Amino acid sequence: MTFHVKHQDAMPDDLRRRLDAFAAILTRWNARINLVSPRDLPHLWDRHIADSLQLADLVPPGARLADLGSGGGFPGLIIAIATGTDVTLIESDQRKAAFLREAARATGTSVTVLASRIEDADIPQVQVVTARALAALPQLLDWASRFLAPDGFCLFLKGRNVTDELTAAAAGWHMTISRLPSRTNADGTILKLGNIRRARHSERAQG
Template sequence: MTREDFAAATGVSRETLDRLTAYADLLAKWQAKINLVGPATLPDLWRRHMLDSAQLATLIEPAKPRRWVDLGSGAGFPGLVLGILGVGEVHLVESDQRKCAFLREAARITGAEVKIHALRIETLAPLEADVITARALAPLEKLLDWAAPHRTAHTIHLIPKGKEAEAELTQAARRYTLDVKRHESRTDNSATIFQIRVTDHD
């Protein structure tokens, strides 16, 4: 997928596309110094990372400004992409200081309005998130544990998962009462995006 293909698939403006391109160029430069993404995914960056992240924005009604919290942001997927797309107030949580340096530089050159928290998820002060995201970070049950301090009765979790999605959901449902919607990923036929509200837990 090229950047033009991405633009056609998402309908983003030229300005937004240019900001995402600056982000992609910076990532390629920094990748030579630190491992930000799997090297094999770089040739297909616009599909594997940009579109994979951007599709989350389409699952939430843009009725009001929202606070998004992205746990384990890494190289900024999906959080920084969502920030560039202007979904609302976006918090990026990442404990790796080198990755945080990259995120700060990427936010600076793209003008993304994001707040970067350079600390472990367990030490993050409660954020009362409207939406919580996490990508390729941990099993679903663990993600829900980490998200708990930032969750309200109305918080939505948008969690992309791969082939083990249903097994992880079954495990999480042993402890949590979950309201779950499933969305097919636009970038991977074997992947599922869980849209979850936690209604209770043990």
Template sequence: MTPTRDLAGLNLSPTARARLEAFEALARRWTGKINLVAPSTVPDLWTRHILDSAQLWPLAPPEAQTWADLGSGGGFPGIVVAILAAEAGTPKVTLIESDQRKCAFLRTAARELGVPVTVLDQRAESAPPQATSVVSARALAPLATLLPLVARHLAPGGTALLPKGRDHAAEIEAARAKGWRFAVEALPSATDPEARLLRLTDLAHG
């Protein structure tokens, strides 16, 4: 295995790796039609999107039974998580995405890859609260804007996994200034030395 095809140290079965590679190919084909990811990132799609998504998987509590991904877009991290969840048997994955074309892609990907997911074609602020063990969101909104959506769908005692860029510390400060309380771990990213994977627990407001 070459370093560029590594998956953050995950010990994957041949089936899971084959599904991820099939998803990469599918995402490349569809991106030309509906712009799933930024065109500039397509040449490095494996690292910039699949590896970047897969590194969230080991950060989830092992006992997690449900996972909601907000603003799933092109399936990063939602479909990647669903592939890894199918291998493990849990959690059940729900993808929330308001763009109808991207929802069509998500459903096609899940069907072709043989992974069970629920796709809700709604905005995160209007979708029925999911009360999931884990909520993720990647490149959706600044933390202060994102946390009301996370809180809407996160079960009490749940974990939020939120990749953030170089301004992660400022976003944490801004969210706390808006009255949000949480415990946070800012974990290093395998794909960007300036980014962090925020693992939030004990989320509350006021």
């Protein structure tokens, strides 16, 4: 299934129903927890749900996925809702972790919610690591490299500063890079990064 739509229209009925349920519970919880900016609530589908949903096409069937700093469920929980992928949501904020568990229950989605700092998380290696609006690329790579299987890759949703972030990351990391245009944000880019390894001088510095 290819997810090209920005809105509920033309989605399979079951997916639309489950994403509607997610949107409803997020809206209720957002009054108590800052999951998204209140000014974004009228644009929840375009700015958050559809933005996350476009990653679903890029996750191989049967892959295990870790989502870093899951927050309001973007993109990890949305991917799990859409694909049934085995997803671990890593979120250090206990209230946001509680929201993720309740949203998963309300949408009938099986995920693992790990209420832990990313640095302290201990999970089996995964094929895909995702993150959205979390940190600059060098930091993301440092976190993600701990979890990736040798054949794994990262999917990061990035904005207009993506070129600067790639330049900064090149000082400490080697990787293969695919830049895919966002279908929901004219300034957005999906980074698909594979064969990730530290540069040798960076390894010496770490040691």
